[in-house]
Amino acid sequence: MPRERRPITQEELNRALLARQQLLERTRAPIPRLLERMGGLQAQYAPSMYIGLWTRMEGFDRDQLDRALARRSVSQGTLMRATIHLVSTADYWPMAIGIRRARREAWVDGRARLGYAAKQVSSAARKLRARLGDGTMSRKEIHELLGGDSVITNGVNMWLDLVRVPPSGTWVRRRADLYAAAEHWIGPPPKIDEADGIELLVRRYLGAFGPAAPAEIANWAGMHPRRLAPVIEGVSLRRFRSEDGTELVDLPRAPLPHPETPAPARLLPTWDATLLVHARRTGILPEEHRPKVFNAKTPQSVPTFLVDGRVAGTWRYEKGKVKLEPFSRLDGAARRALREESERLVELHR
Helix, strand or coil, X not given: CCCCCEECCHHHHHHHHHHHCCCCCCECCCHHHHHHHHCCEECCCHHHHHHHHXXXXXXXXXXXXXXXXXXXXXXXXXXXXXCEEEEEXXXXXXXXXXXXXXXXXXXXXXXXXXXXXXXXXXXHHHHHHHHHCCCEEEHHHHHHHCCCCHHHHHHHHHCCCEEECCCCCCCCCCCCCEEEEHHHHCCCCCCCCHHHHHHHHHHHHHHHHCCECHHHHHHHHCXXXXXXXXXXHCCCCEEEECCCCCEEEECCCCCCCCCCCCCCCEEEXXXXXXXXXXXXXXXXXXXXHHHHHCCCCCCCCCCEEEECCEEEEEEEEECCEEEXXXXXXXXXXXXXXXHHHHHHHXXXXX
16 A cells, blocks of 8 residues: 655644644653653753753752652663763663664774774773773773773763763763763663664654654664664654655654644753754754854854744843843743743742
C-alpha cells in the first residue's frame, strides 16, 4: 500500500513542537518523564537546565532537580553532538550506546591531522577507569592523570562513559567538573546493541520535535543519516509532506494540535534545543532573528522569549529583575503575559 504523505504546514509543525516540548501547557509529570518527552535537555550551562524545566513544569522549584540528581533518577553526561545533556537515567545508556560509534569516528576524523589516534585515547580511557574505580575525580585531577593533554582530556569520554556528579553542574555549583564512571554512578549498561539505541533516539526525537526529516534527526543525534536509515525503515511511522516537498516522518500517535491553537508567552534558557538548526523547519526562531540569537559574539546563544510560538526578543536576569528586549513592538496582552512570566522567573532565582 502507498505510504501516507499528508501535506503539513509550518504552522502545524510549530504547534506540534510547542505541544511536545510542553510549551503550550505546563506539565505536572515527574522530571524524568518530562525529559524523555523532550528528548533530553542541553546542560552545558547549568542554570539552563533549571530554567528549561521551570518554563515547562507546573510549580517547579530548583530543589526538585537537585533531588532528582541526588537520587540518580536523572543524569548529566556528554551525549548527542558531544554536548552535555540532562536525561532520564533510564534513557542514558540507550542514548550513549546508540551514538557511541558515531562519536568516536567523529573524534578520530577531527583529531587525526593533529597526530592523535583512537589507540591513544582508548588507552587513556582505560587508565582513567582504573583510577576512578567506584569514586569520583575532578576535571583537574583527570587532566593531570592524563599528562596535561587537553585534547586527550576532552576526548576521553568518547571511550569511557562519564557522568557529572552533583553538587557539580547544579544551580549552586555551576561548573560541571566532578565525574564518575557511568557504570558506577547509575549502574551497568543493559544488554542492547547500537540499533536498539538508535531506535530509542529516533523515537525520542520524533516524540519531542516531530514530524521531521531523517536528516534533522541525524543532525540532532550527531550522526550520519545513513546510520539512521535502516532503523527508521523498521519503525512504524506516519509520513507527511512539508511545504517544500520534503518527506517528514512521525510517531503514529504523537500530538498534532490545530495550527490556530493559542500559544502562551514563554521564557526560554540559553541553548534551548528548540532553537537549534535541526528544528528550523518549525519556524520557532524566525530566520531574520537567528543572527541575534546565534552569532560570533554570543556563540552560546542567548535567553529568548516566545510570543505566539515564535522568538520575539531576548531577556536577561540582572539586579534581581528580568529585563526584556523585544525585537519589535509588542501589544498590551503580550507585554502583560511576559511580565507575569518574568515575575515568576525572578522567584526561581531567589
